[in-house]
Amino acid sequence: MPARKSLEELQCSVANTAELVGDQWTVLILRDAFLGIKRFDDFQRDLGIARNVLADRLARLVQAGILDTRPYQDRPPRHEYLLTEKGKDLLDVLVAFRRWGDKWNAPDDRFIRPLRHLECGEIMEGVMCCNHCGQPLDHRNVRVEPSLAPVSR
Amino acid sequence: MPARKSLEELQCSVANTAELVGDQWTVLILRDAFLGIKRFDDFQRDLGIARNVLADRLARLVQAGILDTRPYQDRPPRHEYLLTEKGKDLLDVLVAFRRWGDKWNAPDDRFIRPLRHLECGEIMEGVMCCNHCGQPLDHRNVRVEPSLAPVSR
DNA sequence: ATACTGAGTTGCGTAAAGCAACCCAGTATC
DNA sequence: GATACTGGGTTGCTTTACGCAACTCAGTAT
Numbered sequence: 001m002p003a004r005k006s007l008e009e010l011q012c013s014v015a016n017t018a019e020l021v022g023d024q025w026t027v028l029i030l031r032d033a034f035l036g037i038k039r040f041d042d043f044q045r046d047l048g049i050a051r052n053v054l055a056d057r058l059a060r061l062v063q064a065g066i067l068d069t070r071p072y073q074d075r076p077p078r079h080e081y082l083l084t085e086k087g088k089d090l091l092d093v094l095v096a097f098r099r100w101g102d103k104w105n106a107p108d109d110r111f112i113r114p115l116r117h118l119e120c121g122e123i124m125e126g127v128m129c130c131n132h133c134g135q136p137l138d139h140r141n142v143r144v145e146p147s148l149a150p151v152s153r
Numbered sequence: 154m155p156a157r158k159s160l161e162e163l164q165c166s167v168a169n170t171a172e173l174v175g176d177q178w179t180v181l182i183l184r185d186a187f188l189g190i191k192r193f194d195d196f197q198r199d200l201g202i203a204r205n206v207l208a209d210r211l212a213r214l215v216q217a218g219i220l221d222t223r224p225y226q227d228r229p230p231r232h233e234y235l236l237t238e239k240g241k242d243l244l245d246v247l248v249a250f251r252r253w254g255d256k257w258n259a260p261d262d263r264f265i266r267p268l269r270h271l272e273c274g275e276i277m278e279g280v281m282c283c284n285h286c287g288q289p290l291d292h293r294n295v296r297v298e299p300s301l302a303p304v305s306r
Numbered sequence: 307a308t309a310c311t312g313a314g315t316t317g318c319g320t321a322a323a324g325c326a327a328c329c330c331a332g333t334a335t336c
Numbered sequence: 337g338a339t340a341c342t343g344g345g346t347t348g349c350t351t352t353a354c355g356c357a358a359c360t361c362a363g364t365a366t
Binding site: 093112 | 157158160163164165166167168169170171172174175176177179180181184187188200201202218239241242243244245246247248249250251252253254255256257258259261262263264265266267268269270271272273275276277278279280281282283284285286287288289290292293294295296297298299300301
């Protein structure tokens with residue numbers, strides 16, 4: 001195809017994020033990274049992804065500052081891929097995916113891996129809340145306001 | 154490419170969601186839908202997406218029950234695309250994308266469209282919280298537990 | 307009679323996904 | 337001391353789907 005269209009000029013955080021993360025494999029690689037997978041072959045085996053595509057995605061994530069490589073042995077030289085702070089901050093996105101998927105496409109219950117919140121000790125699900133009043137969001141109560149720019153997006 | 158690999162057998166809500174939403178255009182179409190765009194040509198103009206790709210994505214979203222078509226005039230017959238409840242429930246995902254993008258790739262401030270929470274009346278950002286104790290999530294405090302299935306994923 | 311609008315469909319060229327095979331350094335095995 | 341294995345890729349090939357432009361088709365406006 002003609003080079004995938006760049007979304008940068010859209011000047012929108014959703015678009016910019018989608019450009020990085022809006023790809024099935026990238027999402028799954030991140031999921032695995034949150035589950036503790038660190039090595040090339042482990043990602044490959046777990047996802048069944050083509051090796052060249054995996055190499056490409058890992059490089060892209062490293063370049064975006066979402067993953068970082070760290071050598072774990074010298075001879076032979078080997079390294080692993082770890083989430084950076086920027087990468088770990090994507091947890092919200094994955095939790096949102098997960099909650100929606102559980103709710104609407106409910107896979108076999110036996111395959112759901114529960115999340116435990118260490119702060120309160122309970123099994124949890126994520127809820128997106130207002131940072132101001134703390135109430136859970138409902139699409140009926142969120143309004144997108146015009147931007148400050150002259151010709152808005 | 155050889156048919157995009159199906160992720161269904163992965164038995165994972167994140168994977169299933171990624172299969173539907175894990176595509177740049179789909180994310181942007183949903184963003185536009187939340188902004189109130191309803192018609193084919195408006196999506197097309199706004200995103201600059203190829204018309205055949207747009208037709209494909211819209212059909213896929215309708216088939217997934219995320220969008221629904223509704224006629225808005227008979228002669229000539231015309232219809233618009235509206236978010237279903239299932240679709241509106243994806244708000245969390247978009248809010249998570251947005252928050253992450255604003256934080257780490259901060260585009261020009263003038264282009265950020267503020268969100269207003271009608272319940273408390275304030276300009277807000279979303280925060281992913283524990284549905285149990287209400288505290289904001291932090292990756293250090295979330296642990297993925299093993300699933301109940303014999304061979305887990 | 308011509309042009310315009312909305313909502314697509316068709317056809318074409320190119321790039322990217324998938325697959326398998328290969329590579330290379332070091333380590334373990336027979 | 338030749339062979340096999342491991343980790344982390346790269347190369348080559350085929351097939352698919354993206355981007356673009358052009359076309360369609362029904363109805364409406366000029």
